[in-house]
Amino acid sequence: MTIAHTLKIEEDGEILRIQDLTKSYETPQGSLLVLNKISLAIQSRTTIALMGESGSGKSTLLHLIGALDDPDTGSILIDGMEITQLKESEKAALRRNKIGFVFQQFNLIASLTVAENLAFQARLADRLDPTWLAELTHRLGLTQIASRYPEQLSGGQQQRVAVGRALAVKPRLLLADEPTGNLDEKTGDSVLALTLELVEETGCAFLMATHSARLAARLQRQCRLETGVLTCP
């Protein structure tokens, strides 16, 4: 399957399929199994909350799905394409074209302005839609602060920029790792509300790792990761 093929956007249908995914880490005490034969399928316009205790492997699962890390065994298909065997450059292309990632620490590019951060991934993927970007900027309430730098923003503002950056490329899959973990309850709620609204409009799938049952309840499905096993009711 070629990259060109994978770039073909499918409006509906299954976006992500994980099969028997296993991941372990080497520690001084020996091998630590974090994910044990996990399987999961996500359709477009689906929102899933991934819950579990600290160290349960939520971030690891998101990193594997986001092509940031490699599993020990198992397969990950995004839009029907197996990603675990991709080369570094192909994984990079996949990330910039199909995946949006929102981190707990925001991870904005400190040397670029808000406007530049928002457009960065879309520009990299050569898929910048100025109208969509302008709307996104407006909807996220970033218009007034577009020329500021990340260090000049509050945590909530930074996270809204991170959400905007991830959605500007109109990804097939939006991954968020504790996106509200560094925000107060009110700001966290508003950021999530906006994210869900935009997810609905873009039609992508949304997978969010969180500790908060309250926030998780706002998503369509709630999965729990415990001792390396994923349970999705």
Added chain:
Amino acid sequence: MKQVFWSLAALLSHWRKHPASLVTLLMGLSIATALWSGVQALNTQARNSYNQAAAIFTQGNSQNIIAQQGGYFNQDLFIRLRRSGAKVSPIIEGRIYLQKKELKIIGVDPITTPKNLSVELVHSLKSSFDLIDKAGKAFISPETLQGLGSKSDDRLKTDRGILLPPLQPLSSVPPGVIITDIGIAQNTLARAGKLSRLVVDQRNNLNSEQVSRLTNNSLRLVAPDDSNDLTRLTDSFHLNLTAFGMLAFVVGFFIVNASVGLAFEQRLPTLRTLRALGAPAYLLVFGMLIEIAAFTLIAGLIGVTGGYLIAQELLPNVAASLEGLYGAQISSRLALDKNWFFSAFAMAGSGALLANTAGLVKTLRLPVLNVAKPIAWREINHGYLRRQALLAFLAIVIAVLTYSLGKNLLSGFAFMACGLLGTAMLLPFILALLLLVGESQSQQPLLRWLFADGRQEIPGLSLALMALLLTLSANIGIGGMVTGFRETFLAWLDERLIAEIYYETATADDARKIEAWAQSDREIDAILPVWRAKTLIENQPVELMGMTFHDTYIRHFPLLSSKENVWENLHSNDSILISEQLARRLNINIDDVLNLPTGDKDWRVTIAGIFPDYGNPKGQIRIDHDRLALHFTDASRTHYSLRVAARSTGSVMARMKAVHGEKIIRIVDQEEVKKISIGIFEKTFMITGALNTLMLIVSAVALFTSLLTLSNLRLRQVAPVWAIGVSRQILAAIELARILIFAAGVALVAIPLGVFITWGLVTIINVIAFGWRLPMHIYPMHWLMVFITSLLTALLASLVPVIQLARSKPIDLLKGFTDAR
């Protein structure tokens, strides 16, 4: 006490986690100390040797009695003076060759050696009655003895086949010298019954008239030979060396400062946590001071060892150039004192303390509740650039002030140093500006990020880049001066050394005999006497040399400026030529009048021309030969040069040696003189070249270590871009491109700064230090080489961090998302 211990343990744990930073810091401090102490070791060694030589040869303030017209004189004159009650001691000096090495032999009379010479050597000689034993003894410095491959009591033959007495090592004998009984020395030099000079006992009240009367005008009383005042003569040389050492120390210090600054940033969370846990700020500062003391000790030891090795490596060239330029003999065995040792530690300590000052102050003022504040890089950057601009402005103001107010060498160096540092401090500004232009011109997002992120990286890299700038500009500046000097010097030598043969006779009488013989030799085209006299102008020794009215000078002798018909003027009027350095010192020019002291009265002369006299530390005046003989009756009449056809040089020299061997002290051909002169020149600047190369290595290390230390911090900047979809290879390529952009920017600034250094050296430093001004040359090809060197240095320095990034595992980059701050 426990508080101190645990706080210190927590502080030191940082280095366990960041061993590369520790290595960098110690390496920087050690290199800076090594370069500084290496140069200081050379200076100390040279000065010790001067003092040693001065103690023996100048005999404090003792006067000397020498032949009226130079050269050797009969020892009957000494006997006559002694019989008249004059307390004088005879000395004979000359050159001999042992094992193909040229040495100075000094014959002294142990019985009459003046009592006021409280020198260890003299006591050794006087107490060693062996000296007047049948075989006698020849005292030599231990290292010279070792250099000859001989041991104590060995007997060596000179190149003329004369067997010397058993060699006796004595540490107070200067290097390159053999001291023995006067009778043995006379035999060795084949000058039986001859003397070079008489040393006058300080308690003696001899005056010039008495000496002239008692010796029938054959001898004259002279002041101590100023040429032995090596300390004064070599001051400029050593100041130059010290300036280079200081520059090298500054470059090394920049590494330390960079490492300390980065380490402080890395350790900030630990410090904050310790403060939050109740450790008082003064306790942390105390712990950091203990840490500095430990660094000083370790780096000082490494630095002192490194300095010793550097000095050992450079010593032969320094010794050769000091001998060539000033006739100073420097011991080739480094004998260093405790002052040198402790001063190296003092430099290491002050360097470490200075580099840590900002950190110590910040620690004292550190707000405890500051953990959650985001790292405001722009704020830091702006603040940093503002501080740099202020410091640069101050440095440039000081430079301008020293340039307009000071007129000595120290102010010259201060001007250059402030100019250099001021520009170096402006570097971050200039680079930020270049990157801003690049950013504004870029449309491609990665390219924009490359430039934008580059600006963010400036504070972290600036010290290393400033070190690189100083090195590259020093390379361009000093290289330009040296190359220009070399070209000028070689052209000048070709003009100046026109005669084919140069010789010196033992006495004026010998010279007359050879002159008469030469007039009848068909192969000799011209005999050019170069009689010499000395005088004092404004208490400074000046050498006077005679010139005949000959085509050789008229057609070839290089002049910087002259009046019309200069040679006719010189020959028929009371006109002189004056060396450039003397003209500058006396602030006189063409057509100015000078009162030249001739001994009994002043001779009023007009300046007809100014000539370049590169490499001569003394002032020189050229006078018509007949006028020199007329006004300076005591002129030494033993130096001559000959014009012969080039192909006849060898045969004429061979004939002269065969017929007049005994009468000639030294005879060399033009090629030999040129070879010696060029050799001295090359060796003098070999030291500069070696220090330059060392500095370049130091800068590369500085850049490498800064990049390596920064590479961990860089992960946080790079990881989001990677997560968004840029491969590690492309990120590595961007990192490399960014470093190369920095290096190119540094090289671009280094070129004008280098030209500034060349200009400063040519028009200020050389003029003050040596008295000559060279034509200013620029070498664009050299600039290109420096530009390429800069890129290569950056490439080499960034190779490891860039490869590390390209090969980094995803888990390393993922850490970038969790290592918050």
